[in-house]
Amino acid sequence: MTTTHVETERKYDGAGLPERLDRAPGVSAVEHAGRQDLDAVYYDTPGLCLLRRRITLRRRSGGGDAGWHLKLPVDRDTRREVALPLEAAGPDAVPAEFTALVAAYTRGAGIGPVAHLRTHRAPTVLRDGRGRALAQITEDRVTVQVLAGDGPGGGTRAEISGWTEFEVELDRGSATLLDALEEMFTEAGLIRSRWPSKLARALGGEPSSVPPRAGPAGSAGAAVAAGLRARVEQLLALDAAVRRGEPDSVHRMRVTARRLRSLLKAHRRLFDRRRADPLAAELRWLGRLLGRARDQEVLGELLVEHLDAVPARLRGGDLRGRLTERYARGYRRAWREAVAGLDGARYFALLDELDAFATRPPLRRRAGRDARAYLSATLRREQRRTLERLDRALRMPPGTGRDRALHRARKAAKRARYTADDSRAGLRRRADRRAEEFATRMKRLHKVLGAHQDSVVARQELTVLAADPACRGEAFAHGVLHERQRQVADAAHGRLPGLRRRAGRRKLSRLK
Template sequence: MADAKREIERKYESDESGLPDLTGVGGVAHVLDKGVVDLDATYYDTADERLAAASLTLRRRTGGSDAGWHLKFPVTPGIRDEIRAPLADTVPDEIAALVRSRTRGTELIPVVRLRSLRDVRHLVDADGRLLAEASVDSVTADRLNRAGGTAQWTEIEVELADGGDPAFLDQVEKRLRKAGIQPSKSPSKLARALEQTGGPRTRTGKHAAPVTAGDHVLAYLRDQRDAILEYDPAVRRDVPDSVHKMRVATRRMRSTFRSFRSVLDRGVTDPIGTELKWIAGELGADRDQEVLAERLTTALDELPSTVVSGPAHARLSSWASARHSHTRGHLLAVLDSARYLALLDTLDALLADPPLRKKAAKKPTKVLSKAVRKDLGKVSRLITDALDLPPGHDRDLALHEARKKAKRTRYAAEAATPALGGPARSLTKSMKSLTTLLGDHQDSVMARHTLRELAAVAHAAGESAFPYGVLYGREEQRAAAVEAELPGRWKEVRSGTSV
């Protein structure tokens, strides 16, 4: 079974002088010599080095205290999440799944072998507590997957102890710089090895600054494609909020196809939009469950004990757990499906050879602002129609449609912001506020539906349904409050719109 660890470290160039004395730096009372460790790591990637292009590293390492398979995801510079699995001859299934959105069935092969003699020092405080591990690594790199060579270098690595304060590393760096030691120009040993043994990576991922309307739309779409790939492994690991973020990326991409049909040929994008709607729905089953369970649990906790009778908390918890377990298992199967992986291939192909229309080549201001205004007009009509309906089922449906169109307008304004500036940024903020308000209304609709179900089950089991009835009444009040606030909020949005 794989486990995870956050790795916070910094790397430095090293010469023959090695590591300076760090006693007294940031509370370091002692520098303990832990000896020399012989590390032997083989790094795996696809033949075209897709993992390296995404700053991911996958290795099988022997030697040291953490021998095994390691998969590292970048978080911010100097910080990575490391997923570990026991030593085995082949890539463990749980590790392979986490890079499947990148590999998509392509074989993982050895690309680089790194052998390091690591001279280790432990930096400890007066109580013997580990603050960081500092090492001087003598590295030999051999290219394995192409006609490459061998490279050798020495570097210093300082890794913060678990739970340590990252500010400690700043103090260590100050001391190292004073000794003439500079930060490494490479973010990782693998990046340096790839560069020095086989030339630069084949895919840099760099794109020119957007100029035309098409450039701006494609830049936004590219960001969403990258977000889907980034959050895929987080969803598989059940990282909090990852499902929501991945779902939002799919919705942003689909909305962009629909908003900017004057830029991209809908004959190509509509079928892709259908697939994006499918995966968003699959992601939504889990996400909607999380949101609803949290809402109902919080509401139940707020009820006075005199109102809550019977096993209401236990029933709600059991309902939430059972639903989550079912939907999560299904979601993981979806992420491994041929349909999903084919969608990722299709998105790559679209961005590599986009179906641009004539207006894509024009200046962005007129083209993008017209598309945003068109979306905003649809929101206006939907909200006006919804407020003309009496409270009830039909108004609930109409407000839900208005919310979806408001989201689409928000995403269109986001895509246009680099070109349109302040007005688009202001509209994005207004649409976000509006969708939050309408989202609370829709959440209330879904909560009341679930409360009716829970009440019926509780009643059939001979339990009191009273707590669910109280919560139902409160949800009705919350929805009514949103509907009362909406006209004024919408008036503010319209008066502040200048796109």
């Protein structure tokens, strides 16, 4: 079983620690713990895909936390560490749990040893008046061997080299303590290390990457590209959560894929369509791959939620349990299919193209326009598209035609909302607030239209259940649930005129 915790630390270079560490705020005692000898092998792909993303994967013996460690960046000072015991795998095979967690970055490339580090560690613990550890400071004397070659065990070995560094890792202490210690370190001649990890230092730095390019600051291209890059990083981070089966992860990854597709579609005038359109099509494929599992999840929640409307004596036994198990089973089956798709060449090719597109988007000349003027016109266009679809639906009589029209209005409102959300980077404060308000109004409309569409899907599913021989004896319960979902649809429809008026205000799209 993996364990996870978040660590916040800073690294320093210099000759030695300050003498009076007990002067730091909240520190009552300074304890010099026993020295440790640590032996760690670091793993990566031949192209150092993990290091490029500031991810480190190692197998370490010695010290109090021997085992396999995967460190994923959160921000400059903070990383999420996932740990497994040493016996999870031998030194020539990375644990399957870890290869799955980094699959979105390695994309089928093999992982093998790239460096062997031995560290002689001298820890110092800072404690408060109750004896609790606030932070640990370590003096690390590091010796490194760089392992060349592609296969397990490496090939030729580079010359041995080494260095001394100091680390401060928070335990119960706060960021205030971390900043205070940095001031004391600076006075003692220590400086922040430019190396984000020991591995980066051992290999001479992180692999060079192509710097993002999307036009000058304040331009439409820069604003849209910033939102695009943020969503790509979010998609990559969610890949591991889906593979681990974390709650709500499929839904969040599906929404992120949809956001990326909406961004490409809403801003298609900025991009070379020969690259943007195929990428949008592949994102649609990914959304559908994840959607099968999400649909089972939503159906289970909708039907079970309204079971209290069915008299207990007429539920045909444990109807709640049967419905819960039916859709849980359907979700597990669809989730396994989704994970299999995430291991395929098509998905990895999509991630490669997303990386390339987000880093150097194929912008057209109009991307150099002022961001506010461009986004005002874009939001107005998305607003008009949403209102036209909604008005058309509201004029139609009840029936499947109106249901389909409301679903199309829902998709338009969703795209309008996502366009406003993901295009706000670089806007001035007032324009950002206006874009946020536009997104909020569209979100409210989208949610109500979504409730209507969910009710349509649930009623269709109840019709299927009624014809299923395995559900014999549940006809009355299915009828009650069908009526409740019709009431949900009617309530949603009744709210639409008011939401339409609020979402249709022209000033919402004027980003001044």
